[in-house]
Amino acid sequence: MTSIDHFLKSKPPLWMRGDVDYGDIIMSTRIRLARNLNGFRFPRAFSDEEASKIDKMVSNAVMDGENSLGIPFSYFSLHDMPAIQRQVLVEKHLISPQLANKTKFGSILVSEDETISIMINEEDHIRIQCLQPGLQLDKAYQLADEVDRLLEKNLPYAFDDSFGYLTSCPTNTGTGLRASVMMHLPALTVTNQMGPLINTMVRLGMVVRGIYGEGTEAVGNYYQFSNQITLGKPEEDIILDLQSVAEQIVQKEIGARRALLEHASIAVSDRLNRSLGVLRYARILSSEEAANCLSNVRLGIDLGLIPSIPDKVLNECMLIMQPGFLQQHAGTTLQANERDVYRASIIREKLQLNDTDSN
Amino acid sequence: MICENCKQRPATITVTQMKNGKKITRHYCDVCNKQMDHFHLNLDSEEGSNAMQKLFANWFGTPSWSVQSVPINNTQTKVPNDSCSQCGMTYRQFLEEGKFNCPTCYETFKEQLPQVLKRLHNGATEHIGKVPGSVNQSYQMKRQIEALRQDMKSAVEAERFEDAAHIRDQVRELEKKLQTGGEESDEH
Numbered sequence: 439m440t441s442i443d444h445f446l447k448s449k450p451p452l453w454m455r456g457d458v459d460y461g462d463i464i465m466s467t468r469i470r471l472a473r474n475l476n477g478f479r480f481p482r483a484f485s486d487e488e489a490s491k492i493d494k495m496v497s498n499a500v501m502d503g504e505n506s507l508g509i510p511f512s513y514f515s516l517h518d519m520p521a522i523q524r525q526v527l528v529e530k531h532l533i534s535p536q537l538a539n540k541t542k543f544g545s546i547l548v549s550e551d552e553t554i555s556i557m558i559n560e561e562d563h564i565r566i567q568c569l570q571p572g573l574q575l576d577k578a579y580q581l582a583d584e585v586d587r588l589l590e591k592n593l594p595y596a597f598d599d600s601f602g603y604l605t606s607c608p609t610n611t612g613t614g615l616r617a618s619v620m621m622h623l624p625a626l627t628v629t630n631q632m633g634p635l636i637n638t639m640v641r642l643g644m645v646v647r648g649i650y651g652e653g654t655e656a657v658g659n660y661y662q663f664s665n666q667i668t669l670g671k672p673e674e675d676i677i678l679d680l681q682s683v684a685e686q687i688v689q690k691e692i693g694a695r696r697a698l699l700e701h702a703s704i705a706v707s708d709r710l711n712r713s714l715g716v717l718r719y720a721r722i723l724s725s726e727e728a729a730n731c732l733s734n735v736r737l738g739i740d741l742g743l744i745p746s747i748p749d750k751v752l753n754e755c756m757l758i759m760q761p762g763f764l765q766q767h768a769g770t771t772l773q774a775n776e777r778d779v780y781r782a783s784i785i786r787e788k789l790q791l792n793d794t795d796s797n
Numbered sequence: 798m799i800c801e802n803c804k805q806r807p808a809t810i811t812v813t814q815m816k817n818g819k820k821i822t823r824h825y826c827d828v829c830n831k832q833m834d835h836f837h838l839n840l841d842s843e844e845g846s847n848a849m850q851k852l853f854a855n856w857f858g859t860p861s862w863s864v865q866s867v868p869i870n871n872t873q874t875k876v877p878n879d880s881c882s883q884c885g886m887t888y889r890q891f892l893e894e895g896k897f898n899c900p901t902c903y904e905t906f907k908e909q910l911p912q913v914l915k916r917l918h919n920g921a922t923e924h925i926g927k928v929p930g931s932v933n934q935s936y937q938m939k940r941q942i943e944a945l946r947q948d949m950k951s952a953v954e955a956e957r958f959e960d961a962a963h964i965r966d967q968v969r970e971l972e973k974k975l976q977t978g979g980e981e982s983d984e985h
Contacts, residue, residue, distance in 0.1 A: 476900055479884050483898035561896075583927075590929045596900035601910070602924025604900040608910075609917050611903075612924045643919055669914055670921020 440512045440550055442519075446526050446766055450753040451552040451569075453531075458572030462740045463688050465620045465660065466571055468531070469578040471586055472605045472614035473564040474596040480606035481543070481559045489543035489559055496558050499592035500547050500585075507588050509549050511556075516544040522771065525762025531569060536560055554585060561606050562614075564589065573684055575617055575677045583673075602669065612669030617677050619684045624659040624737045625694035626687075632661070635687070643667045644683055658729030658756075663687070699741060710738035717755075718789050722775075723782040728759045747789065755788050800826035881905040938975045942968055 453466045474480060475495065478488045497513050516524060516537065524538040532552060537544045537560040547556040557565040566589070568582040589595075596604040602612040610616070626632055636646045647662045663683065665676045698706050713734035716727070723731075732755055738744030739752070757763055759781050765772050768780055798808045801824055808824035880887045883901035888909060891897060903910065911922040945968045952961035 474900055479899040480897060482896060483884055483886075586927075587930065590931070595929045597929050598903055598924075600923050601903055601907075601914075602926065604897075604903050606898075607896045608913055611914065612918065612921070613926045615926075667918045667921065669918035670923060670925055672926035674926075 440510070442512075442514055442523065444550070445512075445530070445532065445548060445552065446523060450750060450757055451530060453553055453569035453571045454753045454757075455571040455749075458574065460684075460688050461572040463622055463691050464573045464684060465622055466531075466569055467574045467578045468570075468616075468618045468620070469566075469568045469575070469582040470616040470618075471564075471566040471582050472562040472603065472610045472616075473566065473586070473589065473593075474604055474606070475563050476594040476596045478563065481540070481561060481563065482606060484559075486543075492563050493543060493545055493558050495593060496556070496564055496589070497545070497547060499589050500556060502592075507584060509554065511547045511549055511554075513547050514545060516541050516546070522762055522765045525760075526766050529757065529760040529762045533557055534560060534565075537565075554581060556585065556589075562610070564593075573619060573681070573688075575619070575681050579615075579617070579673065579677055609666070610668050613671070613673050613676065615668055615673050615676055616664050617680045618662050618664030619680065620660055620662050621684070621687060621691070622658075622660055622733065622736060623687070623691050624733050625698050626691050627659045629694050629698070631690070631694060635690070639663065639683070640666075642679075642683065644680070657726065658733040660733070695737070695741060706741070707738075707743045710734045710741075710743055714738065714744055714789070717785050719786070720782045722778045723759075723785060724778050725759060725761065725781065728781055728785060729756075732756055732759070751788055755785050758784055758788075798824050800824065800829050802826070802829035879905060938971055942971050942975070945971070 455461070475492060478484060478492055481489070484492075493515075500511050501513060516533075519541070524533070524541075527533045527546070528535050528538050530552065532548055532555045533544075533546050534557065537546070537557045540559060543559045545558045547558070548554070553569050555567045555569075557567065566582050566585050568578045568585070570578040570581075598604055603610075603614040605611050605614055623632065626635060639646050643666045645664050645666045647664070648657060648660075663680065665680055668676070671679075713731035717723075717731045717735065720727075732752060735744060735747065736752055739747060758767060761777055764777050764780055764784070767784065772780055800806050800808045803826060806826035806828060809827050810825050810830045812823045812825065812830070813820060881899060881902045882905065884898040886898045886902055886905075888906055891902065891906065897903065914922045945964050949961050949964040949968065952958075952964060
């Protein structure tokens with residue numbers, strides 16, 4: 439079992455690697471399966487006894503089953519975890535904000551490479567989550583499916599012949615599958631095309647959310663698209679539909695980027711390079727400003743308007759600019775205004791040209 | 798600006814609603830606005846259906862910037878009084894909270910559920926797709942038995958009685974296996 443420190447490092451996890459299909463526009467793919475155990479009430483209503491029993495059953499099923507899956511997992515209870523550590527796990531997308539607040543009975547099983555995490559006692563007893571870089575819905579589903587098969591061998595799943603997998607919220611009933619892709623859409627955003635696009639998506643049975651999932655707003659031009667319907671459609675179709683939607687949005691974004699370049703090349707270049715200037719020289723940076731500037735710099739690199747800054751450095755900046763990571767890095771809790779100063783200094787350091795730039 | 802309802806008093810309150818993706822803004826005076834009570838949850842009244850829409854919109858998890866109202870026919874007002882045998886949840890409680898308390902709730906409210914699921918899942922009420930391995934076996938067996946029964950029927954119709962008897966034995970064997978192997982009963 440790996441210690442928690444391994445998962446708190448600011449090294450970008452595997453799923454942030456950009457060198458995959460559509461990696462410049464689609465940041466990551468996520469598959470989530472919701473599962474519950476028969477004979478236990480759902481977390482919103484269960485007793486302390488039920489909670490700890492479920493926790494044991496699920497963690498045993500995975501930890502004992504390591505050999506059959508061939509992937510080493512680590513188990514952490516959120517109970518004694520400091521708030522900053524929990525926040526770092528949210529910022530790394532290993533747990534949901536909802537689980538981070540369930541300090542009484544929430545726990546997590548996470549694979550060493552951080553691509554698979556199993557949340558225990560979130561809204562459902564079990565949430566299997568699989569993250570992959572770029573657009574890799576099939577691969578992510580395959581992995582999640584393997585974990586699911588391992589668990590079902592050892593656990594009595596709540597399943598009904600006609601309703602499928604039974605979940606606490608009826609919006610997840612059926613397959614319990616939520617497939618999502620996180621996309622960076624700065625050109626569609628700046629040309630005001632996101633509103634109509636989101637409306638179309640809703641009509642197609644897709645949901646558009648912010649970067650941390652349910653109930654969060656879009657930050658830094660990142661949007662999460664996922665299926666809304668989980669019943670009456672086999673897993674393969676749900677994934678295929680999202681795949682085709684994602685590919686179409688990529689084409690739209692590419693079109694919008696091309697139009698921007700054609701019509702306002704110098705204005706675009708000015709705007710994007712200014713953002714790089716802000717990141718390199720600012721002394722106070724709010725998370726919102728940092729996210730927007732980083733989004734612009736990423737777009738600038740993609741368009742060839744900003745001389746190459748390695749993908750890895752940008753991803754590191756994106757991770758570390760978040761409040762949890764900042765405080766983890768500083769080794770202490772920081773007030774919002776202190777965070778903004780610290781954020782500016784860290785990003786300055788990461789994007790430095792040479793030593794003379796900094797004071 | 799004058800209140801759109803009474804057309805007398807000055808409008809002091811702006812109500813913004815999203816309808817089919819379009820933003821509708823209305824201006825009312827304080828008095829009319831109080832009478833309208835936009836956000837009160839009342840399951841039996843006309844306004845109630847509005848509140849229900851909001852509730853369902855919440856279930857959809859649609860982002861706040863694109864909440865669409867879903868047309869709901871207000872025919873289903875019958876709220877059963879049964880409560881779930883495992884957790885004690887009532888159907889009214891479920892309607893208010895939008896979430897179940899245990900897997901047995903699905904069995905308890907299976908009469909009402911298709912209505913709810915239809916709305917949430919674009920008309921679908923039945924699961925198609927992955928089935929857990931243990932369920933899968935008995936499910937497969939049931940399907941096999943059904944297919945064999947069909948074969949048996951056609952064999953009888955074609956007066957191939959020997960074949961029919963043979964198939965009948967196969968069916969019996971499978972049924973026995975199903976009863977001893979899986980816990981599920983084979984009623985349909």
